[in-house]
Structures are given as structure tokens and as C-alpha cells.
Amino acid sequence: MPITSLEFDVVRKMIYERAAIVLEPGKEYLVEARLGPLARADGCTINQLIGRLRNGTERSLSDRVVEALTTNETAFFRDVKPFETLKSTVLPEIIARKSASRQLNIWCAASSSGQEPYTIAMTLKEHFPQLLNWQVRILCTDISTEMVTRTKLGRYSQLEIGRGLPAPMLLKYFNRVGLEWEAAPELKRWLDVRQMNLAAPWPTLGKQDVVFCRNVLIYFDVDTKRSILRRIRDLITPEGYLFLGAAETTRGLDDQFESMHIGSGGCYRVLGAGKTVERRVS
Amino acid sequence: MILRKILESIGFEVEQAENGRVAYDLLCSWIPFDVPDLALVDWNMPEMNGIELIEAIRDNSELDALKIIMCTTETEVSQMTLALLTGANEYVMKPFTAETIIDKMALIGMPVGTS
Ligand SMILES: C[S@@+](CC[C@H](N)C(=O)[O-])C[C@H]1O[C@@H](n2cnc3c(N)ncnc32)[C@H](O)[C@@H]1O
Numbered sequence: 495m496p497i498t499s500l501e502f503d504v505v506r507k508m509i510y511e512r513a514a515i516v517l518e519p520g521k522e523y524l525v526e527a528r529l530g531p532l533a534r535a536d537g538c539t540i541n542q543l544i545g546r547l548r549n550g551t552e553r554s555l556s557d558r559v560v561e562a563l564t565t566n567e568t569a570f571f572r573d574v575k576p577f578e579t580l581k582s583t584v585l586p587e588i589i590a591r592k593s594a595s596r597q598l599n600i601w602c603a604a605s606s607s608g609q610e611p612y613t614i615a616m617t618l619k620e621h622f623p624q625l626l627n628w629q630v631r632i633l634c635t636d637i638s639t640e641m642v643t644r645t646k647l648g649r650y651s652q653l654e655i656g657r658g659l660p661a662p663m664l665l666k667y668f669n670r671v672g673l674e675w676e677a678a679p680e681l682k683r684w685l686d687v688r689q690m691n692l693a694a695p696w697p698t699l700g701k702q703d704v705v706f707c708r709n710v711l712i713y714f715d716v717d718t719k720r721s722i723l724r725r726i727r728d729l730i731t732p733e734g735y736l737f738l739g740a741a742e743t744t745r746g747l748d749d750q751f752e753s754m755h756i757g758s759g760g761c762y763r764v765l766g767a768g769k770t771v772e773r774r775v776s
Numbered sequence: 777m778i779l780r781k782i783l784e785s786i787g788f789e790v791e792q793a794e795n796g797r798v799a800y801d802l803l804c805s806w807i808p809f810d811v812p813d814l815a816l817v818d819w820n821m822p823e824m825n826g827i828e829l830i831e832a833i834r835d836n837s838e839l840d841a842l843k844i845i846m847c848t849t850e851t852e853v854s855q856m857t858l859a860l861l862t863g864a865n866e867y868v869m870k871p872f873t874a875e876t877i878i879d880k881m882a883l884i885g886m887p888v889g890t891s
Contacts, residue, residue, distance in 0.1 A: 574882070652851070652869050656876040660883055661860055661867035670853050 501544045514693030514718040528562040568606040570658035575759030596628040601702040604710035605634035608645030615681040635690035648677030709739035723748040736762040782874040796824030819848035834863035
């Protein structure tokens with residue numbers, strides 16, 4: 495039976511409270527499509543499943559519903575440009591500036607199944623051999639425990655590696671495991687993968703030189719976006735860099751960030767940072 | 777073939793050849809002015825297989841600008857290595873979708889209008 499508007503509201507409220515994700519009216523079909531498999535697995539109807547959700551007694555059920563309703567769409571080298579900007583401008587600047595402390599901290603704030611952090615790791619390995627004797631940490635967080643597990647495992651299907659990963663890099667940085675490909679230990683070593691809800695209070699994460707927060711703000715309302723951007727600003731080093739998704743911006747949300755254009759791509763820095771870089775680029 | 781339709785819909789002209797030998801002759805007939813931008817090469821073809829075709833293409837300096845994507849059911853690491861060493865720019869394993877091919881085209885610097 496299709497879900498009623500009351501049932502849709504139950505789901506909508508729950509996903510907003512738990513993950514700050516805004517489900518617009520009209521997304522009933524999405525709820526039905528995503529919760530269908532859960533209901534089937536439990537041998538009940540979607541309506542019964544939502545009934546259980548409304549009772550609110552099963553924490554694990556609402557976890558599973560959150561998992562089912564998040565969009566985990568991602569790809570290696572997604573949009574290409576951010577990784578070119580990282581390579582051409584951001585990393586050379588950071589490496590020159592931090593040559594004494596030799597510490598590099600990058601945070602991938604909605605890392606999904608891990609293609610984004612592994613892309614960052616490959617970019618570092620491929621172009622910055624000097625990082626070998628640096629302390630590198632790529633912190634990966636996502637609300638979904640399933641995605642966290644996948645990122646830790648670092649295994650990808652033929653179809654997933656077919657999306658965006660150049661064949662020479664596949665050969666260099668992945669090992670064949672049956673029909674799948676597993677990221678090499680030298681990449682995994684840099685990743686620190688944890689479950690974390692961006693919309694809840696954050697644990698101590700440490701100062702970050704670069705933050706990737708891509709294709710996740712789009713799911714949130716304005717207040718949540720603002721609060722996340724403000725907290726990123728507190729976390730980023732004064733000279734740090736922020737990358738957002740292609741459809742996301744700080745404009746109108748946080749006027750303490752300024753965008754910098756590099757080639758046809760770009761990223762954001764806290765106002766006043768990076769005068770030296772801008773001079774080098776122009 | 778769906779791939780052909782999709783490539784045509786984003787502005788490419790597509791020619792097909794039934795085997796490696798025919799493909800190579802066709803390519804040579806287009807020298808010097810009409811050499812295409814891209815060859816999608818299968819591994820298993822009668823007469824001249826994909827690797828032999830790539831070898832022939834890379835031996836011919838007049839075809840230097842031609843990019844090559846190997847599209848195949850062969851999935852051994854050694855085969856992939858061989859194809860890339862022989863001169864393929866990219867390697868796509870089945871199963872793949874038209875999206876995968878377009879993605880790879882973007883990766884090797886072709887204008888496909890996506891990122
Ligand atoms: C579309 S993916 C983006 C993945 C990657 N950053 C990229 O751009 O390819 C969005 C991810 O955000 C995660 N997510 C959604 N709401 C979240 C929240 N409140 N806190 C943390 N992660 C969240 C989802 O689990 C999903 O993996």
C-alpha cells in the first residue's frame with residue numbers, strides 16, 4: 495500500500511531529527527523505494543515498518559532507516575577539478591609552509607564509501623613523494639556505519655572502479671581480490687575512518703589543513719548548513735582550504751569564507767588567508 | 777548499439793569496424809586529415825585482435841593523436857597491464873555502461889561536456 499502523508503511525516507521528522515536531512519514533500523516515492531527492501535527483509539509492509547518507527551522503541555530500526563535514506567552516490571576523482579586544484583596549488587603551498595612540522599591533516603567530512611578519501615590519498619602519493627616522511631592523516635567521517643565499514647575495507651567492484659579511476663592508477667594503487675579491487679595498504683595507512691553526524695555536536699577532531707565537505711550540504715536546511723560551515727571555520731587552520739561540491743557554495747551562508755578561483759576550479763579560504771597564494775596564481 | 781546512440785547524441789560521429797584488420801585499414805584511409813579522436817577497441821576480434829591493433833596504431837606516427845580505450849571482458853591484471861603498456865590510454869572492463877565510457881573519455885581529456 496502506498497504510504498499516507500501521515501506516515502511520510504513520521505519518516506520526514508525522524509530523518510530530520512537524526513541526520514538534519516530535509517525530505518521535501520513529493521519525495522514519498524523515494525521513501526517507498528528506499529524502505530521497501532528494509533520492510534521485505536523484516537517480513538512486514540512499509541506501513542508496518544513506519545508504525546514501528548513511530549513507536550520509537552527500536553533504535554536500530556531508525557539507524558537502518560537513516561542508512562537507507564541517505565544518498566551515498568560518489569565516484570573516484572568526482573568532478574576532477576578539486577583534485578587538480580589540490581595538486582596544482584593547495585598542496586604545494588601547504589608543503590612549503592609546513593616543512594618544519596611536516597604534518598598534514600585533511601578531513602573528508604562525508605566520505606561515503608571512500609572513493610573521495612582514496613582519491614585524495616592517490617593524489618598525494620602520485621605527485622608528492624616528499625610526503626613519505628610526513629605525518630599524514632586523512633580523517634574520513636560519515637553518518638552511515640555501513641559506509642564507514644566500506645571505507646575501512648577499501649574494496650570496490652568493477653563498476654565502481656570503472657567510474658573515474660584512471661586505469662594506470664588502478665594498477666598502481668589497488669590489488670585484485672576476487673572480482674573486486676582493494677586499496678593498497680600504503681593508501682589505507684593514511685586513513686582514519688570514523689562514524690560521525692555532521693548535524694550533531696562534533697567530537698574533537700583536531701585542526702585541519704584541508705576540508706572536503708562535498709555533496710552533503712545540499713541535503714540540509716539553511717540553519718544546518720550555516721552551523722556546519724561555522725564549525726568548519728573554527729576547525730580549519732587560518733591558512734586552510736575548504737572544498738565544497740559543484741552545486742554548493744558558502745555565499746549567503748557564511749561571509750567569513752572567500753572563494754578563490756584556480757584555473758577553472760576553485761576552493762574557499764577564511765577571509766584574509768592566502769594572500770601569498772593568490773599572488774602566485776594571478 | 778546504445779553506446780553509439782549516446783556518443784552521437786553528444787556530438788560524436790561514430791564508425792564501426794567488424795575486426796581489427798578492417799579497423800586499421802579504415803584508420804589509415806583517414807590519414808592525414810580525418811583521423812578520429814578516439815578508438816574503442818575490443819580485445820577479442822578475429823583476424824587482428826585488440827592488442828595487435830593497438831600495436832599497429834602506436835607504430836604509426838601519423839595516428840599519434842588517436843586516443844585508445846580498450847573495452848573488454850578480459851579482467852586479468854596482467855592483461856590490463858599489457859594493454860596499457862602497448863599504448864591504450866584507458867581500460868574498461870565489463871560490465872560497463874555508456875556512462876563509464878564517457879567518464880573515461882573525460883579522464884583522458886576529451887570534450888564530453890561532463891566533468
Ligand atoms: C552524496 S554522498 C557524497 C560523498 C562524497 N563526499 C562525494 O562528494 O562524492 C553524501 C554522504 O553524506 C552522508 N551524510 C548524510 N547526512 C549526513 C550527516 N548528517 N552527517 C554526516 N554524513 C552525512 C551520507 O551518508 C553520504 O555518504
